[in-house]
Amino acid sequence: MHCLFCGADQPEMLTFRSLLRAADSPGFCRSCRDRLALIGSQNSCQLCGRDLLLLDSGTVHGHICNDCMQWKKSGRNGLYERNHAVYQYNAFIKDVLNQFKFRGDSVLACGFANEMKRSFRRIRKEQRLKWQSGFIRSSGDYIVVPIPLSMKRLAERGFNQAEVLAETLGMPIINALIRVRHEPKQSKKNRRERLIVRDTPFRLENEYASLILGKNVLLIDDIYTTGATMRLAAYALSKGNPLKVDSLTLIHA
Amino acid sequence: MLLLSRSKGLPPNDYANVQHILHGREFRAEELPLSEKVIKDCVKKGYVAVRSGIVPLNESVLDLLTDRKKWLCARCGNRDQETFATCTCGRCRKNCIYCRHCLTMGIVRSCTKLVTWCGPEPALHHRFIHQNGPLCVWDGTLSDEQSAAAKALNQALECGKSFLVWAVTGSGKTEMIYPAIERQLKNGRRVVLATPRTDVVRELLPRMRAAFPDVPISGLYAGSEESNADAPLVVSTAHQLIRYSNCFDCIFIDEVDAFPYHFDRMLEFAIRKAARPGAPIAYLSATPPADLKNDYLSGKLCGVMLARRYHGHPLPEPQFRWIGNWLKLIRKGQLPSLLCEWLRAKMGQKRQMFVFVSSVTLSRDLTELLQRAGFSGTAGVHAEDPHRHAKVSDFRKGKINILVTTTILERGVTVPGVEVCVVGADDPVFDDRALVQISGRVGRSAEFPSGDIIFFHNGKTMAMVRARKQIEQMNQNGGFR
Numbered sequence: 112m113h114c115l116f117c118g119a120d121q122p123e124m125l126t127f128r129s130l131l132r133a134a135d136s137p138g139f140c141r142s143c144r145d146r147l148a149l150i151g152s153q154n155s156c157q158l159c160g161r162d163l164l165l166l167d168s169g170t171v172h173g174h175i176c177n178d179c180m181q182w183k184k185s186g187r188n189g190l191y192e193r194n195h196a197v198y199q200y201n202a203f204i205k206d207v208l209n210q211f212k213f214r215g216d217s218v219l220a221c222g223f224a225n226e227m228k229r230s231f232r233r234i235r236k237e238q239r240l241k242w243q244s245g246f247i248r249s250s251g252d253y254i255v256v257p258i259p260l261s262m263k264r265l266a267e268r269g270f271n272q273a274e275v276l277a278e279t280l281g282m283p284i285i286n287a288l289i290r291v292r293h294e295p296k297q298s299k300k301n302r303r304e305r306l307i308v309r310d311t312p313f314r315l316e317n318e319y320a321s322l323i324l325g326k327n328v329l330l331i332d333d334i335y336t337t338g339a340t341m342r343l344a345a346y347a348l349s350k351g352n353p354l355k356v357d358s359l360t361l362i363h364a
Numbered sequence: 365m366l367l368l369s370r371s372k373g374l375p376p377n378d379y380a381n382v383q384h385i386l387h388g389r390e391f392r393a394e395e396l397p398l399s400e401k402v403i404k405d406c407v408k409k410g411y412v413a414v415r416s417g418i419v420p421l422n423e424s425v426l427d428l429l430t431d432r433k434k435w436l437c438a439r440c441g442n443r444d445q446e447t448f449a450t451c452t453c454g455r456c457r458k459n460c461i462y463c464r465h466c467l468t469m470g471i472v473r474s475c476t477k478l479v480t481w482c483g484p485e486p487a488l489h490h491r492f493i494h495q496n497g498p499l500c501v502w503d504g505t506l507s508d509e510q511s512a513a514a515k516a517l518n519q520a521l522e523c524g525k526s527f528l529v530w531a532v533t534g535s536g537k538t539e540m541i542y543p544a545i546e547r548q549l550k551n552g553r554r555v556v557l558a559t560p561r562t563d564v565v566r567e568l569l570p571r572m573r574a575a576f577p578d579v580p581i582s583g584l585y586a587g588s589e590e591s592n593a594d595a596p597l598v599v600s601t602a603h604q605l606i607r608y609s610n611c612f613d614c615i616f617i618d619e620v621d622a623f624p625y626h627f628d629r630m631l632e633f634a635i636r637k638a639a640r641p642g643a644p645i646a647y648l649s650a651t652p653p654a655d656l657k658n659d660y661l662s663g664k665l666c667g668v669m670l671a672r673r674y675h676g677h678p679l680p681e682p683q684f685r686w687i688g689n690w691l692k693l694i695r696k697g698q699l700p701s702l703l704c705e706w707l708r709a710k711m712g713q714k715r716q717m718f719v720f721v722s723s724v725t726l727s728r729d730l731t732e733l734l735q736r737a738g739f740s741g742t743a744g745v746h747a748e749d750p751h752r753h754a755k756v757s758d759f760r761k762g763k764i765n766i767l768v769t770t771t772i773l774e775r776g777v778t779v780p781g782v783e784v785c786v787v788g789a790d791d792p793v794f795d796d797r798a799l800v801q802i803s804g805r806v807g808r809s810a811e812f813p814s815g816d817i818i819f820f821h822n823g824k825t826m827a828m829v830r831a832r833k834q835i836e837q838m839n840q841n842g843g844f845r
Contacts, residue, residue: 113446215471216464218449265454269473275451 114140388611411483417476441633528667533804
């Protein structure tokens, strides 16, 4: 089996698990996986999912990072609760993301499938536990909504990376949002520009409004940087009165 | 009348523009600075040809019967089914196949159109063709053997026949092709000098520019910023030729046997696509691959063999030294003592040294070890090193004494007075060709015609023995025994 990213033909280590499991989907080789920085769920920020071990302890307030405190104070969260992230941003994942997103190598999403699925399972489990212990009323499962691209960007890029990532979860995908306004890329903006209060470029598709009514929505995107996009999307979704909006991203930058 | 005026098409200026962009090249429709309307109009006029990026490939009856689809990438010639993938295409709203093999040059999907010029040829308007004097101002002289080879090469290319120059390392191959290049350019032909590696292009380009000052030369390699696409002489890596189509009348391939070319069929495909049908190819190599060698020996391919270096001294022959399990030693953080001794001795003589290793990690480790052992001016380079070009040029200037390198510097690099050792010559990375090339780094200049070349090993391999034999054989052919 060749590695999806580096093309090396490295045999997997033989373990009972790999022996007993059905044939693997194509993925990354060991050395590529080692270079990806997974975020442990124990030491991630409870609101944005970033790796807290990388921060000074002074900027962390009991499992919540400074940025998220700022968001809380700003009152722009609305129905948006929290983000989960799989990998921490580093030079290696930058290369992988570059090939995946900007060169259009959409098959790389398969390499992330296992970790994406695992994160999704964990999110659902947490949700169930909360329900069982009576914290929340509804056990309602998540509705998976990828962050959309504008028509123009879609034509330029050829595919929506968030949708491809959402497909790896194996859940039905609801394209409830559409991006009505074509804006400059977030990745070309700096922090200040991203955080400026602006109108949401998203719109809730009317026919899906009934689907998300009273449900939990899980937004999917490739990267969480400041969280501005997520909040704008959650704001657009709030027209359909979901119970809450969470998000799962591949990377926390 | 009204109808006629409506179907007038584009102003003639626009066609010239399209011709300028597309002639001899092939692009994806989306990377062109032309609107869809302009392209459509040109297609209607028969000036521009459009074809699909990915085409189905049904080679055998079995494929037809089993209904398993196979694909071929029309741009890079890839037919390895594992490197095709599907994506839900945002453009055509269908499941598209795309080629992962040539992804770095922009994605080719099933719905991608490849566009090329098939209309009339543009007029040649290079000033130098009408110039009377010689184009080549290189003031060196060729040895008798070199000029005989150059003459044979020139003749063969004039008749449109391919030619193999089988010449030992450091025999002055590049200088030998100057007369042939000059002749072809004078005849108004477009010439490309293709090499497998960026480093070699970077070395060749200034030499060609110095030799042909009046000829516009464009140098193409990953990261080069060259826009002069019409230059009659192009020095390029084989990869960059993939955007050319049906363009060159004459092709020189330097170092045919270098690793990417004979491993990667894409590059061969790229060169064939860039050439016009029937364009002669001149192969230059010190260690030609088996198929070319056989064709030459059986007389199918014209060619010439040069067994002497231009300065007339024999090739330095490699020596073998056993150093035990070098990998284990280096992993433990120890330097093999024989290696240490040799390096110390050479440092005392104020010589510069290449130390070849088999892998990137080994190059890092050994560099660190040598620096710690007190060898000042040690640096390591490998393919992923962002500063590698700077380090190599520092080495040339003499700022670095010991350069630890992977096989990337095995060919095309000329540093006078350098001595070479290979640490772990028994590693399978070093095949006989690589070892011959590495040995060829030594004694290339007339001032320093000899020097040590030492293979530190843990057990002789076939490749090492063959490499030494080949060098001895060449020296014998050159009349040194």
